[in-house]
Every structure is written in C-alpha cells, then in structure tokens.
Amino acid sequence: MITSSGSAPSPRRRSEKSRRATLTAALELCAENGYGKVTIEAIAARAGVSKKTIYRWWPTKGAVLLDAVTELVVSHSEFPDTGDIDVDLRTHIGMLVNLFNSTVMGPAYRGILSQVLHDEQLARAVNDELVIPRVALVYERMRGAQEQGQLPPDADLPLAVEMLYGPLYYRHALGRPMPDPEHVETLVAHVMRALRSPERS
C-alpha cells in the first residue's frame, strides 16, 4: 500500500487503521447477528487483522464493543449548550434514548450491559470509560446553569443525573420501549422542578 505522500505507512498509522477496522467490524457483526454470536475470530476475519492483534489491545469482545460505542458516543455528540439547561438536558437524554434504540450502537450497548451483570472488569470499564466521563459533562453543564441562576447553587446534581438516566435503565432492564421525546420533556421538566422548588422543612 502506498500513502498519498508516496512513502510506506508508519507503524502508528497502520496500527490506527487496524484499530478502526476492528471497532467497525465489531459493531457491524453485533448489529447483524446479536451480541451473543459475536466472536473475536469473526471480528478479526472481517477487520482483516489477526486475533493476536485484537487480544493485544482488548481482553474481551465486550471491551472491543465498549471502545466502539464510546468513540461513537463521544464523536457524535458534542455536549449541547444552547444557554437553556432544560433544552440541553432534553437533547442529552434524547441521545441516550438514541444509544439504546440505534440500529448501529443499540445492539452493542445492550449487549455490553447484559455482560456487565456477569463481568466486574467490564462493569468497571463501562463506568470509567463511558458513563463517568459523560456524567462529568452533565455536571459541568449543570454548574454553568447554576452560575447563570437557572439552577439553585445547592442542587443535588448526582441525584438529578440518577433521576434523569434512571427511567431509561429501568425500561431497558424490564425489556420495555424507550420513552418518546414528549415523555423525555416531561421527565426533564419534573427533575428541574424537583431541583428548583424549595425544600419543605
């Protein structure tokens, strides 16, 4: 293979190309056959890389798919900031709905979550690599809203995130459909009311 500059590709570039091919192959196979039928062998064959290469970077297929989902979630979604926290949280929760429902990422994310229940290492990775960094962006956006007076300074941000994300995971856990946009709007409005209304003593 000849690169555009005419020189041979660098090892780093070759390695990045193998990495991307592996992530794409894993997502495709998961969408086509379901998480349970994905194997490292099949990923390697479709990506045109060796199994050894895959195992050098990832311990399990769950770890491959987690990286694939994480990259898509991060690259496809700049965290929204329109200046209206309610609107931005609706957009953000809508993206989580899309992650569950997506034909590309949904089977992978739902498969990862089924594996998390049996695999502590993957559970830690999902929290550390995907969920906690995303939640950090929610906190950052919410702190901005606090500075602008859209949320009270003492609002319980971790609880707010649990109340926003929780209903989606509840529905997922019980095999129920995700909420529609109108329902997401009502959910966000309720959580915002909970944060904004004064505590009864």
Added chain:
Amino acid sequence: MITSSGSAPSPRRRSEKSRRATLTAALELCAENGYGKVTIEAIAARAGVSKKTIYRWWPTKGAVLLDAVTELVVSHSEFPDTGDIDVDLRTHIGMLVNLFNSTVMGPAYRGILSQVLHDEQLARAVNDELVIPRVALVYERMRGAQEQGQLPPDADLPLAVEMLYGPLYYRHALGRPMPDPEHVETLVAHVMRALRSPERS
C-alpha cells in the same frame, strides 16, 4: 406420609407441597451457586420432585425463580400505609433496595433480570406477574394521598414511579451499590417536590 387427620394427603395438598419445595430449592441453589449454575435437574433433586413435575408448571428456571421471588415479595410486604405518603414511599423503595441486596432473593432477582435481556417470554412474565402488580399498589397508595390532599390531583403517577424505581435499576445495570436509606429519603423528597411544585409555563 400421614396427615394430622389420619387420612392420606389430597392430590391438591401434595401438589402444593411439591410447588413450595421447588420454589425453596430454587432460591437456595441460586443463593449458594449463583443463577448461572442453577439447573432444573438440581432443583428437582433438592426439592425431591421429578423434573417432569417442574416442567409441568414452569417452562424455565427463570420462571421458577420469578414465582419464588414474587411469592416472597408479596408475602413479606403488605403495602405500607401510615397516612404519610412520603414515609410510605421511602419504606416501599427501601423494600426494593432490600430485594436487590437480600442474600436470599437478591441473587435470584438479579439473575432473572440478566435473563430478561435475552428472553422475551420471561421479560413479559416479570412485568405481568411482579412489577405491574406492585406498581398498581403504588398507584393505589398515591391515589389515596391525592384524595387526602398530600399529592396534587394531576400528579403524573407513572412518571413518579419511573423516577423512584429508575435510580435503583440504573445502579443495578452498571454494577453499582444500591442507595443507602438517607439517599432513598432524598430521592423520595425530590420526586415529591417535582409532583407538588407548580408547572412553569
């Protein structure tokens, strides 16, 4: 076997005894070995019933364990009604925390939820036999609170239930520990504030 009245046990009584022995054996094996290692064979052996008897009543081990958990949840928990809806919801959510954490029922319920992600029939059964009837009791209690003026007449009860249950299923899905009683109290207080505070137009 001789019953206290001296007559032979009726088929109905024998059958009820086998049913109970099966449910107890299933819960014990799940707590001892984990959901993944429970088999119908092992349940039958411990309960002293035939595999055929078990398959006559239940299609899968998940269905056996669902019946076992449902009976314990129903029998162990009269729905609370102290007259204070906030207190009663705290108690109710505390019971759901206990279901996840219990050494007897926790492994069974968490195992059932892992199976639900792969088994639509079990997903329907969990909703129809356990979750929906429990939620109906929450609605009933909340409607009582509406009549007593503790909740507004137009409160969105289904959303309230999702906001209360959601954080527990979110934590479960990501392998995180259940909330402690103080956190449950804060959660209930927030949901109640969301329901009670007026909508901004």
